[in-house]
């Protein structure tokens with residue numbers, strides 16, 4: 013038998029992460045379905061490449077075959093993709109998952125193949141759940157409570173714009189220094205998923221979370237186009253199906269892990285607040301300048317496509333419910 | 339002949355060094371300003387998210403800007419036990435070998451970093467591949483537009499510092515090679531070689547007063 | 552064959568190839584000559600990426616900033632005043648300035664999370680002063696290198712943050728766990744200095760200073776003494792992060808030296824900045840090269856082979872803990888602390904924490920202290936290189952002078968490995984365990 017074709021996957025997170033779990037499901041599917049003609053190597057912990065830009069570069073020039081970018085990571089080489097991070101775009105997991113499986117995915121795949129080339133979008137999942145506002149000293153309930161707060165924000169335009177729109181002060185702090193910065197008060201809060209908060213021990217300092225869910229932390233799985241086109245048709249199909257298997261694992265694991273993470277957070281004395289529909293609407297209103305900013309930068313095309321997709325999915329899911337409850 | 343080439347190259351390199359040294363100083367000064375700005379912006383409630391990204395660029399830039407200067411001043415750390423133990427002429431041959439090895443590493447590095455900024459080194463790259471037996475041409479020049487978030491600059495514009503500084507370092511290595519050859523051929527006549535650790539921070543300005551001022 | 556990269560690197564070092572090119576060359580040769588690992592020419596591109604991203608990290612900025620601060624304090628007369636003050640305090644002891652060097656590292660450790668930054672900052676202040684007072688330069692460099700490994704052991708600590716992130720342990724518990732071992736190393740180093748001082752007749756001030764002289768020296772040095780107060784106060788009150796504190800230290804030193812003490816004329820300032828810049832650049836490139844080297848070590852599975860070897864030796868817990876220390880010390884000799892933790896942490900914690908039942912925080916501290924001490928061991932010790940670059944003394948000369956200090960540090964490692972109480976005591980009473 014010939015040497016197998018090796019597909020290299022790199023993930024930045026540890027082995028406990030959903031990215032790694034999903035990659036293992038992918039590996040299992042691809043290796044068994046191809047009878048060993050394809051072989052998958054997974055490099056977790058940033059072992060192959062140590063940050064999103066470096067990994068993207070390796071993916072784009074073909075040293076790396078498969079990589080997952082976050083919404084923000086993709087924005088580095090396809091800036092219009094920042095629409096995925098627009099605040100309060102997705103109402104809940106079901107709608108987000110439906111949108112990620114719908115025509116929007118194909119649209120994004122084609123756009124990136126045309127504008128950037130070199131990579132093909134294979135599946136969209138989740139990494140880390142939802143971004144919520146977590147604070148050290150006071151419970152945020154309305155946008156007014158954010159005014160003047162120093163919130164640790166990754167240096168990505170949409171995230172920065174959102175904190176500014178809410179009247180807070182976006183403060184980039186390198187990830188390893190966030191823990192200390194929360195303890196000393198350099199920043200008074202973060203915008204992270206609960207699993208990241210507990211994973212880093214931030215519950216020592218963060219005492220309040222509002223489940224505002226301003227961003228669904230999308231995960232976009234890419235394969236290098238050269239790698240993909242070098243496969244034969246049957247192998248292409250196996251790889252594509254593998255990504256769909258991966259997707260479900262990577263979507264479900266954050267939900268499961270956040271149950272435990274919220275318990276840990278509460279056990280450490282943390283309070284979790286669910287905003288009322290009115291309060292949530294107030295956040296959506298306050299976040300409007302971010303949408304305006306996006307439109308000024310990139311036009312309305314992706315905004316329309318995304319809101320349209322969300323509306324379609326909501327209708328679909330409503331119909332499904334009506335049917336089930338009849 | 340060799341001596342003349344060496345002196346001419348030394349003149350060029352001195353000039354390069356005279357340009358690079360203030361650039362290094364400006365880079366570290368920029369870092370200082372950026373840090374102070376970050377703190378000041380946060381304390382006044384202003385937002386300056388670009389400062390973090392700028393630091394990510396300034397650090398590697400400083401390392402590459404300093405590389406030619408460091409090689410010329412022999413400021414790179416090395417273990418000198420063997421050349422110290424060898425007779426002078428053998429030590430000189432060893433030094434020549436080391437300089438040549440470094441030159442090869444830098445030449446390959448130059449090819450790689452040119453591809454990283456999107457330039458295909460063409461015939462020269464193929465020549466290097468044939469010479470070293472490494473299939474450098476299998477590396478595509480990198481053209482994808484990965485931008486530094488917030489700063490909105492493509493990484494490859496920043497990466498240009500690599501091929502430029504590697505070329506200049508190669509000039510410094512060449513000067514050392516010529517110098518070593520000069521010494522091997524005519525040890526009595528050749529100008530002295532630079533000593534290791536030519537510029538270390540601890541050897542700063544001696545204080546004008548004693549401890550008990 | 553799998554560890555060919557290691558032999559190539561060692562050979563290059565022995566042949567006096569500069570370390571930075573030895574690292575890069577060994578990394579490249581492994582790929583080109585196909586000496587282990589599954590590489591092709593395209594992976595050379597990853598080497599370039601690894602070098603770049605190894606330097607492109609925000610916490611690393613503390614390094615050039617502390618070098619600059621050290622250079623400013625040194626040229627600006629701040630160090631001299633601080634040393635004069637320390638002289639009036641403990642200068643009447645034999646080897647007073649060596650003790651001052653160690654004490655400063657312990658205090659400095661509370662400000663900085665990086666051993667290399669400690670070496671650079673304190674080294675560029677104290678090595679010239681020690682030499683001026685008649686210590687040999689190699690001893691001054693050795694004391695500086697040996698004591699600066701306390702930096703990442705006493706919090707804040709860059710490597711503990713990395714460990715906590717990778718292994719999901721509470722960083723607060725790790726920080727608390729590092730305090731006592733850090734103080735133990737400080738005390739041990741002072742013990743060695745005390746013995747040295749008696750044996751080799753180290754310099755002393757002429758006599759014990761009067762209280763009035765202490766007060767006068769204190770007033771002269773008040774600007775210097777304020778530095779840690781400002782930095783610690785600033786960090787604890789949330790004005791800036793520990794990384795930014797390095798920059799604040801440089802800015803403060805600049806203002807004090809130029810405008811308050813007026814010891815640096817504006818015209819001289821350029822020279823100060825360029826000296827700091829070139830020294831920083833050299834060390835930064837070395838860190839990038841070490842990252843690429845560690846990348847290859849990881850890709851060929853060098854760490855896993857070591858772990859297999861260990862469990863093959865014995866299953867006895869006590870013996871395995873001793874083996875752990877030996878392994879980590881050897882690894883620490885060749886790898887930087889960060890990569891060592893990134894590569895070995897997950898593998899070894901599976902062996903020790905999951906299979907042998909060692910307390911996760913205890914294991915984490917043992918590992919962090921080990922790889923940190925490895926920073927000061929030849930052939931691949933960044934602290935050693937920094938000390939060499941700062942002092943102008945050769946690596947091998949410093950390494951020899953360092954041996955007695957290293958012995959103490961290894962002794963402390965064995966104590967905390969076999970007796971967890973000093974590590975776990977503080978996290979327990981602080982309710983972190």
Ligand code: NA
Nearest residue numbers: 660663702707
């Ligand atoms: Na520290």
Ligand code: NA
Nearest residue numbers: 883925931932
């Ligand atoms: Na070491």
